[in-house]
Amino acid sequence: MRWTPQRRSVVAALSGASGHVTAAELVERCRDQDPTTTPSTVYRTLDVLEELGLVRHGHGADGREEFHVQPAVEHGHLYCSACGGRWEIAEGQAQAVVAAFASVDGFEVDLSHMTVVGVCGACARAGGR
Amino acid sequence: MRWTPQRRSVVAALSGASGHVTAAELVERCRDQDPTTTPSTVYRTLDVLEELGLVRHGHGADGREEFHVQPAVEHGHLYCSACGGRWEIAEGQAQAVVAAFASVDGFEVDLSHMTVVGVCGACARAGGR
DNA sequence: GGCCTTATTGCGCATAGTTGCAATAAGCGC
DNA sequence: GCGCTTATTGCAACTATGCGCAATAAGGCC
Incomplete structure (x- = not known):
């Protein structure tokens, strides 16, 4: 797996987020760091991170996607x-x-x-x- | 409340659907009947029907919206x-x-x-x- | 049956999320 | 350090959904 700057960026945004984040929020945060960030990259990076088991996604009450860094304990x-x-x-x-x-x-x-x-x-x- | 043809159409599509339907599927079905159907109308009609308690919406495993006609028994x-x-x-x-x-x-x-x-x-x- | 009020519609635009594809660049081997 | 392979990126287009607003028409009133 390639460790690209944009992936660093996404991971940074993720860890900077306490608890749960919407994919959209993540895109926002990444743009704060690097305005050239493209949404698709963020979404795809999230997929990869999930495959690696670093993050998990869930759905809020409205069905929107939410991500949280894999914690020690599973929690609903x-x-x-x-x-x-x-x-x-x-x-x-x-x-x-x-x-x-x-x-x-x-x-x-x-x-x-x-x-x-x-x-x-x-x-x-x-x-x- | 006004009983418009497009509302009839949505209700017809709903009752013709066994079990659960996606909003998108519903739009499809309505278009089969009447190709001039506009998505927003369908979505709004669903909101209204839900307020009336005729339908309920939930979210599938992927977070997409799903509708089901209000059954006798609540079921998850x-x-x-x-x-x-x-x-x-x-x-x-x-x-x-x-x-x-x-x-x-x-x-x-x-x-x-x-x-x-x-x-x-x-x-x-x-x-x- | 015609008129009027106002709920609804349809359009155009906005957001969230996704995908195909060509251009780009990470990291390996030399 | 150089070049090559191929994972990744960025763009653009697309689906699902939602919203504002002006145009339309349902249904009550006469």
């Missing part, structure tokens, strides 16, 4: 359709969920891929949806 | 990243999953909104990922 995401809040699925909770899915046909869920939508406890108590 | 979707299979989450399974999410902070999951990705039992046993 929750989105509250009432308050718009987003947060990570707690460890224990994740295990319970994985177990729940596995219980039927041994389906091994990858919670990190998609944002799970619903109403958070606070909003639910406040009157829900 | 599973996607196997190994074999590409897709199927609905079984009733009991759904309950277990909802309970698992609720257990921590009372989060009320809406499983129907996003496709859950993972590896199905068969593929997992056959060697996983």
